[in-house]
Amino acid sequence: MLRVPLTLLSAVSFVLCAAAAVLWPATHTVGVTLARFSTSDAEYRLISGHGNAQFAKVPFVRPTASPQSWEETTRVGCTLSQWIIDGQHGWAASVPHLLLIGVFAIPPTLGLSSWLRRKRRQRYAPALCRHCGYDLRASHDRCPECGTKIVPMRIPTASGASQRPL
Numbered sequence: 001m002l003r004v005p006l007t008l009l010s011a012v013s014f015v016l017c018a019a020a021a022v023l024w025p026a027t028h029t030v031g032v033t034l035a036r037f038s039t040s041d042a043e044y045r046l047i048s049g050h051g052n053a054q055f056a057k058v059p060f061v062r063p064t065a066s067p068q069s070w071e072e073t074t075r076v077g078c079t080l081s082q083w084i085i086d087g088q089h090g091w092a093a094s095v096p097h098l099l100l101i102g103v104f105a106i107p108p109t110l111g112l113s114s115w116l117r118r119k120r121r122q123r124y125a126p127a128l129c130r131h132c133g134y135d136l137r138a139s140h141d142r143c144p145e146c147g148t149k150i151v152p153m154r155i156p157t158a159s160g161a162s163q164r165p166l
């Protein structure tokens with residue numbers, strides 16, 4: 001149910017984390033425009049450079065126009081710049097690559113730990129039939145209740161050694 005969207009989120013997040021980890025050193029000394037698209041009144045740019053990823057809306061204005069206002073806010077290393085030039089509103093949001101790597105690493109890390117927990121639970125599950133839940137400790141080939149073939153599994157002991165497969 002929820003596992004598929006979470007796995008998808010983890011996969012996308014892992015790709016973004018890897019992209020940020022590659023872009024961080026590759027664009028550390030130079031700014032590179034990764035994507036850009038235009039509307040009738042502005043150009044939107046995705047830029048990587050100098051340790052940051054930046055998404056900006058740059059309005060089309062006269063080359064001679066000067067900014068009427070400029071405002072910059074910085075929190076947790078992230079900067080939001082806003083300006084008005086020639087009556088047009090522009091903005092740029094910058095996020096450090098290191099912060100992106102940390103944030104994008106969270107879903108895959110949680111997904112991996114959840115998968116490991118699930119595997120451990122399955123591995124050390126009591127000897128119950130996976131189909132009907134019948135206690136299989138006295139059975140060796142098939143579940144006496146529903147007839148499901150018993151999948152061999154190892155049971156851990158207190159000493160850490162495994163007993164024979166069921």
Ligand SMILES: [Zn+2]
Nearest residue numbers: 129132143146
């Ligand atoms: Zn059964």
